[in-house]
Amino acid sequence: MPPAAARRPVRLTSRLTAWLGKGLVQALLVVVALVWLVPTFGLFISSLRPSTDNATTGWWTALAHPGGLGFSNYGSILADSGITHAFWNTVLISVPTTVAVVVLASLAGYAFAWLEFPGRDVIFLLVVAMLVVPVQIGLLPVAKLFGALGIFGSLTGVILFHVAYGLPFAIFLLRNYFADIPREMLEAARMDGGSEWLIFRRLILPVAKPAIASLSIFQFLWVWNDMLVALIFADSGSQPLTVALQSQMRQFGSNIDVLAPGAFLSLVVPLIVFFAFQRHFVQGVMAGSVK
Structure with missing residues (x-):
């Protein structure tokens, strides 16, 4: 087998390993970013919910019924x-x-x-x-x-x-x-x-x-x-x-x-x-x- 042909599988393997390693790092960074964004997202959802809903259920329950969200709280706070x-x-x-x-x-x-x-x-x-x-x-x-x-x-x-x-x-x-x-x-x-x-x-x-x-x-x-x-x-x-x-x-x-x-x-x-x-x-x- 010619030397160039023998080296080709090694190069393909190294490239595949590098691509997988890069993809794994990127996926890990995306997961970390999402975890860090969860409190901010929860704060935003809570700011859109009525006070009665916030007092009885968690903010994540609003994702199933987004029709109850609104900006009335912002109007109230801006009027303060x-x-x-x-x-x-x-x-x-x-x-x-x-x-x-x-x-x-x-x-x-x-x-x-x-x-x-x-x-x-x-x-x-x-x-x-x-x-x-x-x-x-x-x-x-x-x-x-x-x-x-x-x-x-x-x-x-x-x-x-x-x-x-x-x-x-x-x-x-x-x-x-x-x-x-x-x-x-x-x-x-x-x-x-x-x-x-x-x-x-x-x-x-x-x-x-x-x-x-x-x-x-x-x-x-x-x-x-x-x-x-x-x-x-x-x-x-x-x-x-x-x-x-x-x-x-x-x-x-x-x-x-x-x-x-x-x-x-x-x-x-x-x-x-x-x-x-x-x-x-x-x-x-x-x-x-x-x-």
Whole structure:
């Protein structure tokens, strides 16, 4: 038998094995994804059911009789001024915090990566050291400071706390990303007469767009889903949606017709943000894996 003919069955076997292995991995990933999606799907179905049905039967029973589902619960919750006010408070907290963290971290990361100034390495080490400080440790002293400044219980206080505790990780992440940019690119720009601000705006920011997008997603999701900081620093007029839903649960117990649509609304916005920046997020993860 010719050698080429002898090798053909081996190649077919290896290809079949690789295809089966790939198919098995894909099937496993699909199963894991479905398992993770079951609670979300159940929450959505529960938000469409009347309160009497939710009190007597499980959400999966609605799949057999989908005619009883409707959006009346969403109409009721959107008519609740407390919930809608808390929703907009969440937006007013999350968006400015994310913008402030990304802008300040980008400027600081560039300075730590490419600018020479006295004490640069020491200051950067202090910033990195802040990563190991738990949020819980800073709640009481910062609350006293904000009380002395007159911003305790306001949106400003919640935003400032999130910005302060989001900056160390953001600076560390962007500084390391900026430091991996080839020095020749910056030197060529300086030789062409570009200022540091022009280099940062026209060269650094476009190159670091994937990393900045990834940071924006993480920061937004962390602030949007936060409840601990808001419980401490927000009063009844500035509480976000997470605190408002927790208050509803504490007052009314099992009012799933209010909690389910409210929780699903709080879930929709992060999903929209993630899918809107998904392409940049994947690029940032891939770039970080090869640098």
